[in-house]
Amino acid sequence: MVRDIAIIGDHFILPEMFEKELRKVCPHEGLNCRLRLEDWPNSPVNHGYSGDPDILIKEFIGDFDEVTAFIGNAEVLIMHQSPVTDAMLHSLPNLRFIACSRGGPVNVDVEAANRRGVKVVRAPGRNASAVAEFTIGAILAETRKIRIGHETMRKGVWRGDLYRADTTGRELNEMTVGVIGYGKIGTRLVKILRAFGCRILVSDPYVQLDISDLEAGVEQICLDSLLEQSDVVTLHPRVTEETTQMINKETLSKMKSDALLVNTARGPLCNYDDLYEALVNGTIGSAMLETFAIEPTPPDWPLLQLENVTLTPHIAGASVRTAQYAAQVLAEDVKNYITGAPLNNLCLA
Numbered sequence: 001m002v003r004d005i006a007i008i009g010d011h012f013i014l015p016e017m018f019e020k021e022l023r024k025v026c027p028h029e030g031l032n033c034r035l036r037l038e039d040w041p042n043s044p045v046n047h048g049y050s051g052d053p054d055i056l057i058k059e060f061i062g063d064f065d066e067v068t069a070f071i072g073n074a075e076v077l078i079m080h081q082s083p084v085t086d087a088m089l090h091s092l093p094n095l096r097f098i099a100c101s102r103g104g105p106v107n108v109d110v111e112a113a114n115r116r117g118v119k120v121v122r123a124p125g126r127n128a129s130a131v132a133e134f135t136i137g138a139i140l141a142e143t144r145k146i147r148i149g150h151e152t153m154r155k156g157v158w159r160g161d162l163y164r165a166d167t168t169g170r171e172l173n174e175m176t177v178g179v180i181g182y183g184k185i186g187t188r189l190v191k192i193l194r195a196f197g198c199r200i201l202v203s204d205p206y207v208q209l210d211i212s213d214l215e216a217g218v219e220q221i222c223l224d225s226l227l228e229q230s231d232v233v234t235l236h237p238r239v240t241e242e243t244t245q246m247i248n249k250e251t252l253s254k255m256k257s258d259a260l261l262v263n264t265a266r267g268p269l270c271n272y273d274d275l276y277e278a279l280v281n282g283t284i285g286s287a288m289l290e291t292f293a294i295e296p297t298p299p300d301w302p303l304l305q306l307e308n309v310t311l312t313p314h315i316a317g318a319s320v321r322t323a324q325y326a327a328q329v330l331a332e333d334v335k336n337y338i339t340g341a342p343l344n345n346l347c348l349a
Helices: 015-025 064-071 086-090 110-115 128-143 146-154 184-194 211-215 223-229 249-253 272-281 320-339
Strands: 002-009 030-037 076-079 097-100 119-121 176-180 199-203 232-235 260-263 286-289 309-311
Touching: 002 015, 002 064, 015 030, 015 320, 030 064, 064 086, 076 320, 086 110, 097 320, 110 119, 119 320, 128 146, 128 184, 128 232, 128 260, 128 286, 128 309, 128 320, 176 184, 176 223, 184 199, 184 211, 199 223, 249 272, 272 286
Parallel strands: 002 030, 002 076, 076 097, 097 119, 176 199, 176 232, 232 260, 260 286, 286 309
Antiparallel strands: none
């Protein structure tokens, strides 16, 4: 039996990579694969966080009609950030299986797929290691004055004063780091942080700490206590109704006046107007921002002008290994679907 498979990749996870990993695990299956390349990240995704009630999906790239036409009669869709809506599924009666290479397939209307009998799988933790490592780098860049030293030297200014007791950086082993969200990324980050010898606090009401973290002295506490006690607060929850703009004027006011806020998760977790005021007024000391409410950020965005902010263009999860691993995870579940084996990462609404 020949399986008709539509594969949509981009310049991060190439469609050829998806096909290569699939053929590795299905060497004897008849696979009719057709490939499509989207222009991301050269072109930005549609974030879908504007509140439009007609757009239930988030963070997608591709025209609905063009993607639907490409999928056509395919039984299996393998993709990264392509949109899949209820209306599209209505026009795709042969589609039975969707493999989305995201930790959370927010670009797919999973509820509609479930209702129509279309199975959806994902790639949980695909970039956990990459984001955790990046977060460590982000913390060090700010706390050890790496970013400030670099920027001033580029301008021809030698900041020897950064060696002064009142301006120099702090070591992680003397600080308390608060981790909000203890999923795939949060747990990975905590294990790396343990090697630095810092005090580690975790706030996540929906999970319990791993036994090895408990034995290492990691503490699980409520959000308010974490904000009050932490020198560094780093965000790692998913965007939900509960977590949207969880960092706001009220929560920022609970933080230490010299605290560092790190967001390598998602822009909607923060109220960036409130954060700007907190950074200007000295409510907190500094911020490292990797994700934003609007991407790309407007060139006149106020936070771009502050000297106590480090910014990067949403690249924490970008690594060669992330792309390869995601393709491998999906390939395994496509093989399971084809052979009738249990699915590893079935996604339910």
